[in-house]
Amino acid sequence: MSHLTGKAAAGLMAAGLFATAAVTPVQAQTPPPTYRVVPAPAAQPPAQITLRPDQAELLRRTLDEAALHGFEPGEFTPRGDSDAALVEATLRYAKAVKTGRLDTANFREDWGLRPTPFDARGAMARAVADDRLEDWLKSLPPPYPGYETLQMGLANYRAMAERGGWKTLPEGDKLEVGAAGPAVDALRARLAAEDPTTPAQLPRNPAGQSVFDVQLADALKRAQKRMGLQPDGALGPATRAALNVSVQRRIDQIVANMERWRWLPSAMPANRVQVNVAAGVLTLFQNDVPTLSMRAVTGKPGGGETPLLSSEINSIVLNPPWNVPAGIAARELFPKGQAYLNANNFRVIDGRLQQRPGPGSALGLVKFDFPNNYAVYLHDTPSKGGFTRYTRLASHGCVRLEKPFALARAIMAGDPEWTPERIDEVVAGGKTTRATVANPVSVYLLYWTAYVTPDGQVNFRQDPYGWDALLIQRIAEQRGPTA
Template identity: 35%
Template sequence: NPIFEHTSENKLSQIETDLMVTNLYFYYVQKVSGVDEKTTKSLEWLLPRKKVNYQVFSDSIYKKATINDDKKSKMFSQYYKLRDALHQYREIEKKGGWKTIEVREDFKSLKIGDSVGTVGQIRERLYITGDLKENSKSNICDSTLIASAKKFESHHGLTPKNTILPEHIAEMNIPVSDRIKTLIANMERCRWIDPELEKGKEYIEVNIPEFRLYLIRDGKIAFVSPVVVGKMMTQTVIFSGMMNNIVFSPYWNVPTSIINKEIKPGMAKNKNYLAQKNLEWNNGAVRQLPGKNNSLGLVKFLFPNSNNIYLHDTPAKSLFERENRAFSHGCVRVGKPRELAIELLKQDPSWTPERIDKAMHAGKENWVSLKKKIPVYIGYFTAWVDRDGNLNFYKDVYKRDESLIKLLTEE
């Protein structure tokens, strides 16, 4: 309804009316923008915030005479996608949600051909959220059910399997009320994102709970790689930077904290510790020599920041096969570093894949400046609608959702 039309007798004075409308206006803008920047920083969210222009908001309201929340408006596009998902999940909740799938204590797995009552419960659960298109209500596990379970797994941060495991059922049993809270928390995070961000011609985005990196070019995904992020005690910081250099065959300058916690104790136990780890003293500090066993691998990608965080290769390739990939000291390890270097250096034709391979294995550090700096955004979303329209949920690896939900509830 129009908010500036006088449709009933107004018993307030003009001054009182103006003050009331002004207060309501500021309240509305603050709600649209989400919690204030001071609060988001206290939540360790350091990505650039959308700048709130109160005059632009007021001009648009007076022009339309309504508060119109259309999809061409002020918000990061993911907000609207999550809002649609929230509507869907609230409808599911109104209908009673889904029942808890009951399994025996000695349950190990379900495969094609198994016949048990649990199968019917799984069918019903997957049917409710659309992972299973038709519910035959059969208690026999068949290829259709396994395919639907794989779809569910792939959208919940799990590795799709040919069997249904206890951890899959545990994920299915998370109540719809909890999923709704997760959606609300991530919608709030979307309020903090400047919508101009996604209009960039080329940028890198890393979603910590998803353990994945995307290179976006002209609005489309140009490259995807699994990543390893910081563990709980050494969390990867949520922030942004401008990538300006790629370093082939890098030295690793060991942080003081690691020298004190790991290297000095190792040297005390083994006098050959430095040599065995390919380490050397360098002007009072410790660094690891270039090579395939270097902790940074064969290449690193720099975007200067006060957090000393960057992207890099790693010799510990097996970690990329795990579902939970929070193992680093805070930096982001890239599963496909060579391919990422090739993509980023397409801006410089002189850097062919062959030249990149040679530089990675040269054993001599080589810095390459990018002709165009590339924005890097490291975010934290436990619910995300992908470009194919699929809703994805991810584990809250840093336990951040609960505090945000509590904050929103208290408001």
């Protein structure tokens, strides 16, 4: 019998099988070694959790306040009066507030951020035994200001809903400073429903009609900024549509974003790049402080969505060529003809279309690589005009950056080889060069359509991919018809 290769032996070890004696060529004529099967550890019975009366009361209070985390009132009501029923309800709550309500089997494929598995029963049993149940319960929600401020925003919008929300603005002509009539009153009332600093009264014209003045325009600009729209102080179609989003839809957006916060790890690296795909903004954090921000163009809806993921930027490519995905080449480039391809420095290599590096390349002059299953990356672009738009959803899934060289210099700061001068020199030389990042920087592609700014205002963005609505729908479907 021939001796086992290292790979085969490793396979047996991984399977829980191992030889009682080594096998070498000298032993080829000896009886074959024997193997023994190592049984898998016996399944442990579920941890028994016995509560003191004060602990049971703490759990009841916690479940009564579950709505503060975006859950439906009574969603975790115990199914019975026993302590066992209370424990089971708490375990369902703990998992929901820690890792989210949606099973990962019901995630979209491009929701690449997945919550860390969580043994709620074991963790709760230890907390009860160690008499630190209250601390454990407080540790469950995401420990981020972004989540905590959304909790406050949720309370505000639920209060608005209890007051009746707001009325839909009727269709009509554009409204701007100087307009008068009932439509101006309707606009003032709509803005006041969310913004208490909206003027309580408007000036009136000789006919007794309310007049659209500068103060109302300022209130409208504040609303437009909160919704990611051009703050021109005029009520046009896009602003009217955003203001006509119902209060319940806004509540759903907040709840969906709180859910996505639970998909993140319990601690994020102090040095990281975050991209808000929905808002089209990249932020670099260093020592947990935002030090650089820029606009970004992200994936367009309908097949070009930028996925959610976390990874690490491990290299930067200077003067990158663009290896065109086959689908894009077939749909968008080959139909334009050979003359177009020649004029834009495209060539076919081994049956694949490639654009040569250079200032006119779709990837611009710098690309940031990070391992992922979606073949996406951050990159420069020769098309700078896209950054001036307030809605920046135009790519095929990758993220185009407004200030890529500022990001490259920041990531390479302190690297004696890749100084700013060296980066500029290599780019000027035109040769494709990969610069390894000595200390890889974490990168997160996120989808925030509701978040709170330092002034305490909840900002909303469109749900460009429909992922808020889909998430709320799938949670409801998973809960079943009795939800």
